[in-house]
Amino acid sequence: MPLPATFNTAPRRDAAILIVDDAPANLGMLRKMMTQQGYQTFVATSGERAISIARRVHPDLILLDVVMPGMDGLETCRQLKQHASTQRIPVIFMSARSETDDVVAGFDTGAVDYISKPLRMAEVCARVRAQLKIRDTSDTQHEQAQHLRTIVDSMAEGLMIIEGTGRIQYANPACGRYLGCSPETLEKKSLGDLLSPQVTQEYLDYFARCANEPEFVPQPGAREVVVRQCDGTLRDMDLTLAPMAMHETLFIGLLHDITHHKQSETALQRAALVDPLTKIANRRHFDTFVEMEWQRAIRSGEPLSLVVLDVDHFKLYNDSFGHAAGDLALQKVAAVLQAHAPRATDLAARYGGEEFVLLFGETSPAAAAALAEDIRTAVEALCLPHPRSTTSGWVTCSIGVVTMLPTQLDQVEDLFIAADRAMYLAKEAGRNQVRLGDVRNSAWEAVKALVMR
Numbered sequence: 001m002p003l004p005a006t007f008n009t010a011p012r013r014d015a016a017i018l019i020v021d022d023a024p025a026n027l028g029m030l031r032k033m034m035t036q037q038g039y040q041t042f043v044a045t046s047g048e049r050a051i052s053i054a055r056r057v058h059p060d061l062i063l064l065d066v067v068m069p070g071m072d073g074l075e076t077c078r079q080l081k082q083h084a085s086t087q088r089i090p091v092i093f094m095s096a097r098s099e100t101d102d103v104v105a106g107f108d109t110g111a112v113d114y115i116s117k118p119l120r121m122a123e124v125c126a127r128v129r130a131q132l133k134i135r136d137t138s139d140t141q142h143e144q145a146q147h148l149r150t151i152v153d154s155m156a157e158g159l160m161i162i163e164g165t166g167r168i169q170y171a172n173p174a175c176g177r178y179l180g181c182s183p184e185t186l187e188k189k190s191l192g193d194l195l196s197p198q199v200t201q202e203y204l205d206y207f208a209r210c211a212n213e214p215e216f217v218p219q220p221g222a223r224e225v226v227v228r229q230c231d232g233t234l235r236d237m238d239l240t241l242a243p244m245a246m247h248e249t250l251f252i253g254l255l256h257d258i259t260h261h262k263q264s265e266t267a268l269q270r271a272a273l274v275d276p277l278t279k280i281a282n283r284r285h286f287d288t289f290v291e292m293e294w295q296r297a298i299r300s301g302e303p304l305s306l307v308v309l310d311v312d313h314f315k316l317y318n319d320s321f322g323h324a325a326g327d328l329a330l331q332k333v334a335a336v337l338q339a340h341a342p343r344a345t346d347l348a349a350r351y352g353g354e355e356f357v358l359l360f361g362e363t364s365p366a367a368a369a370a371l372a373e374d375i376r377t378a379v380e381a382l383c384l385p386h387p388r389s390t391t392s393g394w395v396t397c398s399i400g401v402v403t404m405l406p407t408q409l410d411q412v413e414d415l416f417i418a419a420d421r422a423m424y425l426a427k428e429a430g431r432n433q434v435r436l437g438d439v440r441n442s443a444w445e446a447v448k449a450l451v452m453r
């Protein structure tokens with residue numbers, strides 16, 4: 001939301017002037033003059049009294065005589081400037097002592113003006129008007145600065161002011177919360193303490209371009225960065241950096257924590273690859289993985305093995321024990337498969353219904369066949385009773401295995417077709433068994449010919 005150019009402030013009351021003079025005649029004359037100008041007036045005949053009134057009524061300006069019995073005007077002004085509630089009240093000295101040293105001493109105590117006596121009333125009025133105007137502007141600026149500070153301090157986003165060298169000049173409280181240390185600690189650091197060397201260098205280059213290339217138009221935009229917190233842990237954040245003004249050497253950095261966003265993004269990505277029932281890879285994940293391993297096998301010349309597994313008489317199992325028990329059985333079969341695919345180049349997946357697949361990279365036909373047989377035995381060893389199966393008293397599965405040395409001329413679909421065929425042959429041959437399929441491709445034939453020799 002853009003900030004308004006000025007903030008609404010409470011309407012100002014008529015200016016109140018405190019007149020301090022030990023001579024009642026002067027006081028009377030000044031009071032009359034100020035009242036005629038429309039000001040509210042307070043009077044005091046001593047420094048002590050002036051301080052006490054000033055603390056109570058907070059006048060907008062004080063006209064202060066320098067020479068007074070007891071506490072003189074200079075000391076009165078000093079004490080006003082030392083107290084928080086009165087230090088911002090402008091003080092104008094009035095004195096017959098108008099040597100340069102006297103005037104300088106007056107300004108040194110913190111006064112804003114010095115009028116020589118005898119007073120020329122028109123001049124006093126003009127000087128009072130001028131000081132009240134300055135005071136108004138300064139009050140507005142002070143209030144705006146206070147408003148801005150409140151906003152910056154209460155922002156949920158981290159805000160930093162960064163020098164062109166990367167040094168952090170200012171950090172708001174949210175920055176401190178994000179990075180786990182006080183804003184003051186951050187103000188002793190630089191961008192390089194928070195970001196990787198490469199990202200830091202990119203920002204420093206950007207700062208240099210903003211400062212040195214008049215035709216360069218900076219494009220502020222959020223960038224995802226990994227920020228090092230004060231305790232060394234890393235956190236994902238969005239960082240937006242833009243110059244405070246064109247071709248300036250100060251930059252505003254806005255930090256926005258995206259840890260939760262990243263976590264849910266990762267969780268979503270993971271969920272999109274996992275079968276919700278069995279928690280192993282789903283078909284989508286498997287297809288992507290096969291494509292990757294297929295290309296790798298073409299490059300490496302290593303064999304690739306595909307196993308297709310179908311649970312036997314599963315319809316009857318569901319009919320016997322209900323769909324929920326069927327789900328449980330599928331989860332147990334999936335766990336067996338998962339346990340047999342431990343390498344980074346292996347993947348077990350649920351391909352649909354009661355059909356599962358496994359891919360084994362860099363695996364020979366003999367090794368793949370042995371693995372498939374292990375899996376078949378392990379599924380039977382789950383000992384899930386299946387009284388209506390005509391194959392066994394337990395849940396069993398039929399498995400097709402095929403191994404290929406893929407080349408650029410081959411299609412990945414051929415691998416699936418051959419493994420499916422082998423699995424159906426296992427079904428036809430009585431189920432609960434492994435069948436090896438055959439893919440006729442040129443490379444494989446060549447290897448076979450070599451082995452046979």
Ligand SMILES: Nc1nc2c(ncn2[C@@H]2O[C@H](COP(=O)(O)OP(=O)(O)OP(=O)(O)O)[C@@H](O)[C@H]2O)c(=O)[nH]1
Nearest residue numbers: 310311312313314315316318323324326327353354
């Ligand atoms: N419980 C459960 N059953 C499923 C799920 N997906 C598929 N099925 C069931 O699996 C059964 C598969 O049956 P069929 O394709 O006829 O095969 P089958 O009964 O296993 O017979 P064969 O494959 O010839 O041994 C169907 O009854 C589907 O409803 C699932 O997620 N949970």
